[in-house]
Amino acid sequence: MYLDQRALTRAGIHDPLLRESYEYCRRLLVAVGDGKDIWRGSLLLPPERRPHMWAMYGFARHVDEMSELAIETGAGRTQFADWCTTTKADLESGHSCEPSVRALIHTLRTWDIGPEPAQGYLDVYLMDQRVTEYPTFDDLLNYLRPMIVEPFRMVVTIMRPTSGPTGPEGEAAALALYLTNLIRDVAEDQRLGRTYLPLEDLDRFGVTREDLAGGPMTPGIRDLVKFEVNRAQALYERGAGLPDLLHPQCRGLVRASLMFYRSYLTEIERRDYDVLSAKPRIGPAHQARMALRLGVPLVMSRARRSGTGAGPARRWEGAACS
Template sequence: MYLDHRALTRAGIHDPVLRESYEYCRRLLVAIGDGKDIWRGSLLLPPERRPHMWAVYGFVRHYDELSEFPVDTGEGQRRFADWCNAAMADLESGHSCEPSVRALRHTLRTWDLDPARVRGLLDGFLMDQSVPEYATFDDLLRYMRLIAVESFHMVVAVMGPAIRPAGPQTEAMALALQLTNLIRDVAEDQRRGRTYLPLEDLDRFGVTRQDLARGRMTPAIRDLVKFEVGRAHALYERGAGLPDLLHPQCRELFRASLTFYRSYLTEIERRDYNVLSSKPRIGPADQARMALRLGVPLLMSRARRSGTGAGPARRWEGAACS
């Protein structure tokens, strides 16, 4: 049984196989990592937009998990590259039997999105297969623009820009969110043999990769993390106007989501920048306080919605699989 029949129907998704593809993406979010937070947030979107959010993030989760398979051999890297190439071929041909590809293909067509953005995202995952470190922040930016900005443009499109192009603000906010992730995951990434914080920054503060791998905080590591947190805050400020450019039905949810995610930086600051002993998380008590503070604007936003909502500019539903 689908847990959100209404959303699928309101989104104009009637084909049984296509409905199951969107449901597959929703289940991926519920089952993997922090995806459950994304799914919970989607419940506050107008129902006709929810499945498309599942499709974007479900596809990202699916290929992110595939990219984490052991790739210490050339064969492993070639296998993942084949999966990526097959996904792009399916998106371009209009036919796929992979559920997450099938759902995303439908979302791309519904919202008139360029499949080239998906190619950029997959190229970012491919970089993770062979690039364990980044010499400069400019090098890291090139990676983040692939892995974060491309998919975030799709998210913003689903939320319906209502005023003017949101490109610069979208990029800044996508980079802020991704950098927040990288700071939170320093210890976990070290265990995977990856160092995303730029080596030029490590050198600046007298930190080595081996220092990070030992998992013990030092004054130098604290200063390094503090610097990266400040850089992330600056990116959030550059993208702060983005919610105002979205569809009125989505603005308050978007603001609430950004406030929640930025609070990870506040938690890191509260911990005196210790990201090595455990992954910074928002505790249940803090989540409850945040929900109370943000809940009233969200409820008011939902109350203002019309009975029919605002769907995408055009609907498209092709053969689900052939």
């Protein structure tokens, strides 16, 4: 907790209501599933950048939870749509009474990011309430770009690229990370009535949507999963140069994230592409080996950090309700 409060101070966030909004985003991450990994990863960033990472991912976590609840209850879809409409207006006006939105607004303004990517993110979530399958990979990409690529570019902005635009590398890395999760969650998503893997791929290997809901593994499913794993591996290769385009103090986090999520693909390969019997996970021993591999570079990176804690030059704390 001390380090988290120190990060808020180093980021120039002093208003009590705004500090609580960022803390709310941090608690969202710590409390829910894979969000803990995002919070732990933020510890690899300079303190003045950490709260902005909480804001972006905390907001995304909040939207995701509300979307899932809307799907499960059915009656909540209208309420979720109304919330999205209000939130888009708040992002435009720069004021919100919702803690996660308030923190996000402050982050966007601090880093001179317009509201459009976040508004587009909400639009795609609304579409996700209606669309449950994607005929082709291009159709999936059209969904993933506003859902994943644009928000990832917002995160990259916080890490201050130093070598020009990160377009191709950033897009490939974002798609690789998300495709990895789609492969891991294929059975769970199917049980929720969603098929994210392109239908053209299912047809290629003679697999039906029902086959992916947790039934027995078949040669066709193994071939399908192997095909998607190879596609994700190719995206990781295309995005491998992204860390070198970022601020030196932020490269460790991106390298760690790419290494960590790519290791899920290794685990899937080790399990002979079985993603139906149990969700692929990374064991503590493997995590420890990755931590050791990253340890020395991260220590050296921290040793080179400036002690000024200046962070972004322009601060803005006007997102609180009046």
